[in-house]
Amino acid sequence: MKRTKIIDLLATQPGGEVCAKGWVRSHRGSKNVDFIALNDGSTIKNIQVVADPARFDEELLKLITTGACISVEGQLVESVGSGQAVEIQATKIEVLGTCGADYPMQKKGQTFEYMRQHAHMRLRTNTFGAVMRIRHNMAMAIHTYFHEHGFFYFHTPLITASDCEGAGNMFQVTTKNLYDLQKDEEGKIIYDDDFFGEQTSLTVSGQLEGELGATALGAIYTFGPTFRAENSNTPRHLAEFWMIEPEVAFLDQEELMDLEEDFIKYCVRWALDHCQDDLEFLNKMIDKTLIERLQGVLKEEFVRLPYTEGINILQEAIKNGKKFEFPCNWGDDLASEHERYLVEEHFKKPVIMTDYPRAFKSFYMKQNTPVDAANPDGASVGYRGAVAPGPTMQGTDVLFPAIGEIIGGSVREADYDKLMSEIERRQMDQTHLWWYIDTRRWGSCPHAGFGLGFERLILFVTGMQNIRDVIPFPRTPKSAAF
Numbered sequence: 419m420k421r422t423k424i425i426d427l428l429a430t431q432p433g434g435e436v437c438a439k440g441w442v443r444s445h446r447g448s449k450n451v452d453f454i455a456l457n458d459g460s461t462i463k464n465i466q467v468v469a470d471p472a473r474f475d476e477e478l479l480k481l482i483t484t485g486a487c488i489s490v491e492g493q494l495v496e497s498v499g500s501g502q503a504v505e506i507q508a509t510k511i512e513v514l515g516t517c518g519a520d521y522p523m524q525k526k527g528q529t530f531e532y533m534r535q536h537a538h539m540r541l542r543t544n545t546f547g548a549v550m551r552i553r554h555n556m557a558m559a560i561h562t563y564f565h566e567h568g569f570f571y572f573h574t575p576l577i578t579a580s581d582c583e584g585a586g587n588m589f590q591v592t593t594k595n596l597y598d599l600q601k602d603e604e605g606k607i608i609y610d611d612d613f614f615g616e617q618t619s620l621t622v623s624g625q626l627e628g629e630l631g632a633t634a635l636g637a638i639y640t641f642g643p644t645f646r647a648e649n650s651n652t653p654r655h656l657a658e659f660w661m662i663e664p665e666v667a668f669l670d671q672e673e674l675m676d677l678e679e680d681f682i683k684y685c686v687r688w689a690l691d692h693c694q695d696d697l698e699f700l701n702k703m704i705d706k707t708l709i710e711r712l713q714g715v716l717k718e719e720f721v722r723l724p725y726t727e728g729i730n731i732l733q734e735a736i737k738n739g740k741k742f743e744f745p746c747n748w749g750d751d752l753a754s755e756h757e758r759y760l761v762e763e764h765f766k767k768p769v770i771m772t773d774y775p776r777a778f779k780s781f782y783m784k785q786n787t788p789v790d791a792a793n794p795d796g797a798s799v800g801y802r803g804a805v806a807p808g809p810t811m812q813g814t815d816v817l818f819p820a821i822g823e824i825i826g827g828s829v830r831e832a833d834y835d836k837l838m839s840e841i842e843r844r845q846m847d848q849t850h851l852w853w854y855i856d857t858r859r860w861g862s863c864p865h866a867g868f869g870l871g872f873e874r875l876i877l878f879v880t881g882m883q884n885i886r887d888v889i890p891f892p893r894t895p896k897s898a899a900f
């Protein structure tokens with residue numbers, strides 16, 4: 419008999435023979451009746467299987483333990499019990515895969531740390547099922563959004579010879595024999611005979627190539643794996659994560675912020691519209707304020723805040739007794755505690771922060787005009803005419819409640835001379851950037867874009883606390899299992 423998915427069975431009118439296959443969530447037996455809760459991953463909901471023990475072999479019923487995989491045939495009938503409209507009155511049960519008492523997901527209420535050690539089996543739990551279905555839905559939301567808005571899905575390389583963010587935390591890619599490395603007189607490794615004939619790494623961002631796409635196709639987005647060898651063991655960082663990077667020609671700072679806000683609200687709305695059952699489960703089990711927080715984001719207009727004003731607010735808070743672990747004077751990169759203070763306590767809504775100091779932002783960002791043309795390292799004029807005490811760039815990051823930075827974006831420096839002077843000021847190696855610089859030589863155009871950390875979005879939408887729990891098989895320092 420043909421199997422029907424449980425999600426479809428639960429939406430079917432009672433009457434008629436059906437077949438369901440899945441994994442046993444629980445099995446309660448008594449003298450007169452056995453109840454089996456069966457789940458096949460198509461939905462968070464189980465279908466209840468009712469079996470008359472008189473009709474089945476006792477040995478067979480004993481094999482129907484938590485975690486076992488079974489096939490059930492029977493009549494789909496109206497359910498007398500509460501909680502479900504229909505159930506299966508079993509006529510035939512087959513055990514496809516038995517499951518012993520050593521099954522690691524046997525017990526309910528295991529810690530997330532325990533489940534990480536059993537990441538190969540945790541996917542079968544309710545929580546991870548819900549998270550993975552939401553993850554899929556968010557990917558669909560993202561592709562749909564960009565497709566509907568005329569962006570082209572653009573594939574950028576994973577292996578690269580350039581370091582987009584310039585942070586130097588890249589994983590090397592080589593076919594060299596590491597036991598027998600040849601070095602030159604200066605002690606530098608010779609890469610001439612390596613696979614690509616030069617030193618290469620896994621990409622930290624597809625942006626630079628994305629800009630090549632945008633300045634030809636008008637609007638593109640990437641959606642792919644991204645690798646960062648930052649040794650940050652935090653609940654917000656992975657060594658391998660997925661990033662979505664739209665890049666758009668002729669977009670200015672205000673329009674970039676409009677795009678960031680519209681896009682992320684679309685994703686959150688999609689979750690509320692398409693993932694109701696899973697969200698209700700997570701709202702009940704993981705975070706009682708989850709759905710309220712998602713709805714809140716849709717209602718609020720995001721605050722658009724120059725960095726300099728943000729620093730003033732933080733300084734004011736410190737004066738009034740607020741304690742932070744890290745300093746936040748003008749020029750400091752904000753820590754997640756600062757971002758979360760602004761979003762969760764001060765404004766109580768998402769913030770798009772803009773006009774960051776040049777010192778800790780990337781070379782490619784559009785430079786704000788100095789107040790005094792003769793002093794480019796002095797005060798600068800930024801968003802809506804606000805003056806900052808030092809040189810700033812048009813970076814526009816989106817800060818979210820419970821997460822901190824969820825999007826990092828910027829208007830790009832389109833002026834050849836300004837870009838070159840910044841590259842030189844930073845003493846960057848230009849050998850691997852010539853093709854990027856060419857975009858500013860031939861038909862340069864104003865453009866802007868951003869990167870959304872996919873797992874940070876999933877963290878927000880699921881209410882999960884740790885980024886290791888929103889990707890099937892996390893890669894973090896000292897951990898590449900599964």
Ligand code: 4AD
Nearest residue numbers: 623625655656659663824825826827867868869871
């Ligand atoms: O702010 P980032 O570093 O920006 C870029 O890479 C730009 N090239 C994007 C662009 O303008 N096209 O990273 C973008 C986002 C962050 O806001 C964060 O959400 C996520 O990527 N992210 C990480 N997520 C998980 N683990 C990590 N180690 C991450 N590093 C960044």
Ligand code: MG
Nearest residue numbers: 815823825826
């Ligand atoms: Mg960033």
